[in-house]
Amino acid sequence: MVPEQLRYTKEHEWVGLEGDIATVGITDHAQQELGDIVYVEMPKVGTAVEKGKTLGSVESVKAVSDIYSPVSGEVVEVNEKLADAPEKINQEPYGEAWLVKIHVSAPAEVSDLLSAAEYESYIAAEK
């Protein structure tokens, strides 16, 4: 079940845009592939990020995976709750366990991302 209102990347991040603030997380498919998530590393508030470049990382018991920024802009908020409860990403990847909020510099970048239907067929083809 992929939420309709969000946009997606092929690296399995999701983006929700409100005004010029993009909320970013990883998809349910991504958390399932990773398994138990035990550590999250995110940039500090104020960090400039670029679309397609490393935003941070999430670590499961087995391995570390990079998170790529789906948009360009500046980090305005980091989900501090994840530092002590990274397992929330396994439980609510689309809800409480968002990773960062980014003030987007080019809102058009968001419409370039995959729609829910496109993302669904992308992960179906990946299997």
Place this chain on the structure above:
Amino acid sequence: MAVPTALKLTPLNAVHHRLGARMVDFGGWEMPVQYSGIIDEHNAVRNAVGVFDVSHMGEIEIHGPEALALIDFVSTNSAAKLTPGKIQYAGLLYDHGGFVDDILVHRVSADHFFLCVNASNQEKDYEHIRDANRWQAEVDFASDRYAQIAIQGPKALATLQKLTTTNLGAVRYYNFVDGEAAGIPARIARTGYTGEDGFEIYIDPAAAEKAWDEVLRAGAEFGAKPCGLGARNTLRLEAAMALYGHEIHASITPFEAGLDWIVKMEKDGFLGRGALERQRQAGVRRKLVGFEMRGRGIARDGYEVFIGGSPAGWVTSGGPSPTLNKNIGLCYLPIQLAAIGQPIQILIRGQLVDAVTIPIPFYKRAK
């Protein structure tokens, strides 16, 4: 273009798929890394019982009146001290003292030994032992004849006891009996790779599925779970048990790995003894030590270790410890810096993160 080679499958492969396991390529074998989740499976083993398919492990059998002479020559441990029904952990070494593999030697009878070896090393081990065979011992590559299932955890005995008439309580740690489990002839060994009590059973591959199903059914009342290689790794790391390719490999000797206890220098000649003697004379220069992270971050295999701003060693295994709820690891350090309580730093993705050396094993079960 590289031609993809087909992954090897254990006799339980279809069972893992049916159970919805996440399958991975593990040294050329398609193996389950997890079913319900690594932490959940890890906790099942620490608190109840977990069941692992370890049929990828290799078996080599050595027969004949000179079998003991050959084993004692290739093994660092003293096979002569094994009476039938007993098991020894041992190293197979190159002449230069580095590890070919670490193995379990079971003495079946006076002239029959059964070796359990690492999956990815089995062909190499077989060649190594055959090359060393200047006796009339018969060395038999037996991996195809055995499936192996590990039943591990405080409820392992109660689980397996429901399926066998063998009095498992009488089988002591590192002992085995040839009996039956679930009506299937089985070599039942009280060994494991988790730091818990438990058994490893060797059975006919054709009967593996029946044995697996019956073990899980017998353990259901205790909360038995199928467990994958992910939990196997977090469990063995907490117990600080060596993993070939990580803590031990061709460039590491048993003395460096803290495995002095499997080396019997008083034995006359064995492969690698000369090199170990020279190392002992010259002094061992590096040592495997445990550490826990003090800063935020998880150390992983291959990460560099720094002391006082200078490179000092490398991480061999690292990850979260579900039982202890901290991030732990093993690393090699120069012997003069390998004392407990040594502050170290791990280079994690470009950042130096604080850690400190602590005693191993990280986890020890209550007796």
